[in-house]
Amino acid sequence: MKIKDLIEKRAKVWEAAKNFVDTHEDENGVLSAEDSAVYAGMEKEIEDLTAAIDRQQRAEQREAELNRPVNSPLTGKPYMAPEGKEKTGRSSDEYRKAMLNALRSNFRQVSNVLQEGVDADGGYLVPDEYDRRLIDVLEEENIMRRLATRITTSGEHKINIAAAKPAAAWIEEGGALTFGDAKFEQKILDAHKLHVAVKVTEELLYDNAFNLENYIIVQFGKALANAEEDAFLNGNGTGKPTGIFDGTGGGHLLTTLTAALKSDDMLDLVYGLKRPYRKNASFIMNDATLPSLRKLKDNNGAYIWQPAYQAGEPDRILGYKVETSAYAPKDGIAFGDYSYYNIGDRGSRSFKQLNELFAGNGMIGFVAKERVDGKLVLPEAVQIMKLKAD
CATH class of the missing domain: 3.30.2320.10 (hypothetical protein PF0899 domain)
Structure with missing residues (x-):
């Protein structure tokens, strides 16, 4: 069953469950043992449908990730990249390919381009x-x-925070001014x-x-x-x-x-x-x-x-x-x-x-x-x- 159908079915079961409770509660809002069992079954069906929806959504995400092509097809004529825009260092295609080859060969084929990444x-x-x-x-x-x-x-990254701000105050004509202080704090992000x-x-x-x-x-x-x-x-x-x-x-x-x-x-x-x-x-x-x-x-x-x-x-x-x-x-x-x-x-x-x-x-x-x-x-x-x- 498709995700859309599961969601629609869950919505219908939920509406039915709400209507069931509204029509079977006594004046104190209590369900009989038999009605409670029926409602529990409806609630279990909602939970099962929710689990099925989550499972299919995760499956679709994995499918999209696995189907993503590793290499993009060639759709145009080769051209020379403008000067100054060529990828260099760890952004270069050579570095990426050399990294993958090194992983597959247990780092026995380390080329000069990979030396940029040696620590x-x-x-x-x-x-x-x-x-x-x-x-x-x-x-x-x-x-x-x-x-x-x-x-x-x-x-070490410091984040400045305004801890206290000046407040406005009413004064009489000719009255003395009141001064408030602006105070600041810092939070530090470490590593x-x-x-x-x-x-x-x-x-x-x-x-x-x-x-x-x-x-x-x-x-x-x-x-x-x-x-x-x-x-x-x-x-x-x-x-x-x-x-x-x-x-x-x-x-x-x-x-x-x-x-x-x-x-x-x-x-x-x-x-x-x-x-x-x-x-x-x-x-x-x-x-x-x-x-x-x-x-x-x-x-x-x-x-x-x-x-x-x-x-x-x-x-x-x-x-x-x-x-x-x-x-x-x-x-x-x-x-x-x-x-x-x-x-x-x-x-x-x-x-x-x-x-x-x-x-x-x-x-x-x-x-x-x-x-x-x-x-x-x-x-x-x-x-x-x-x-x-x-």
Whole structure:
């Protein structure tokens, strides 16, 4: 079944479920045991359809990535590039081809063009084309890289923040002026090292039919993205970025619930955020939190959860987008404008080959490294609501 058909079917089941509850609740809003079982079946069907939609969307994304041609066909006559615009260094086509040949030959065919990428440890900087495609994978897998503000840094990066602003005041004619102070603070983006390593058999490495380039980029990208997202959400700033759910450097803690979550609590969370930040705000929560939210109604009996009716569109709660992550804490919900979370990438990512470590097993090791930091520069831009512990 196509994604469009699945989405339409889910919408119909959801409408039927809402109508079923509205027509079978007693005066106290309670369903009988038999009706509860019927509603649970409808809800299970919605969850299954949602899982099927997500699965097909991921399959389409993988299919598009795998079908992307490695080489572009020649569609015009050869021409001479204008002077001054020829790609050089790590951006050159020669560097990219030499990098791939070096990987396939266990770095036994290192040419002069590859010497531009040699570092003190014998690692090789990723060509510019590789680095951009790795960023593509990180964006697809990591919700925070899509929502946050990204900065490329060459050293310790300082972000200036207006902590206090002068205020206007009324005075009588001839009265004395009052002077306010403008105070400033700084947030510092440093660089924490993150790496991922894989082993590849020599047979696969030397087999031209094996898409080595795509394999390494996709696997490294997913592993880095998962580790990054965990840190951007939960990191404590010690050896890793500071996450938005961190109790010290994260978002502002609005409230800690002592009872089960209610629709009024979600309203408090939305309107607890200052109006300027609500324009681009969205929710971040764990997938396990959604089932309880989907059952909540407002004072008019309407469900506050609104499923997406178009492919690619996120579900919404109270009109705001919902982002889910397996790394978000199960006892917390964030709501805010995550563009105030700054991600600092320190230079380019790098590849490194391990010649001897797995030589006895007939395998070659590869390591990808990056240096990155992340901080919420304005804690008031994100509000956190802690849920009651089970």
